[in-house]
Amino acid sequence: MRIVWLISGLASVALGGLGAVLPLLPTTPFMLLAAFCFARSSPALHGWLLRNPTFGKAIRDWQANRAISRRGKTASMLAMALSLVVSLVLAVDPVIVIFQVLGRVDELTQV
Numbered sequence: 102m103r104i105v106w107l108i109s110g111l112a113s114v115a116l117g118g119l120g121a122v123l124p125l126l127p128t129t130p131f132m133l134l135a136a137f138c139f140a141r142s143s144p145a146l147h148g149w150l151l152r153n154p155t156f157g158k159a160i161r162d163w164q165a166n167r168a169i170s171r172r173g174k175t176a177s178m179l180a181m182a183l184s185l186v187v188s189l190v191l192a193v194d195p196v197i198v199i200f201q202v203l204g205r206v207d208e209l210t211q212v
Contacts, residue, residue, distance in 0.1 A: 102141075103141070103142045103143075104142070105142075106138045106139070106141040106142035107138070107139075107142035107143055107146075109134075109138040110134075110135045110136075110137075110138030110139040110142060110143070110146060111135075113131045113132070113134040113135035113138060114131070114132070114135045114150075116131045117129075117130075117131030117132040117135060117156075125200070125201070125204060128156075129156075129159060129169065129173075129177070132150070132156045132159070132160060133159075133160060133163055135150060136150050136151065136160045136163075136164070158170070159173055184201065185198070185201055185202065188201060
């Protein structure tokens with residue numbers, strides 16, 4: 102079963118990395134999932150993820166409080182708003198903009 106958790110953790114890190122550069126793919130949930138999987142498969146990878154300068158604090162906050170910091174939420178909301186503004190400025194297809202807005206509304210209702 103450890104190998105399944107390890108592969109799931111590695112896949113989650115890969116998806117989270119993609120989410121850092123792709124506007125419709127979230128990063129944080131995949132990194133939280135990776136930490137969960139690595140805790141069951143690889144203490145070394147779990148520790149590496151917790152010490153990661155980019156994602157470590159958010160993961161530790163989640164594990165301790167089951168919440169993301171106010172600063173993290175603010176940064177997330179600003180990034181979502183910026184991606185929407187960029188889409189509007191670049192005259193992206195209105196259907197894509199609608200999906201972005203609907204996705205943002207869904208994410209904001211979960212905060």
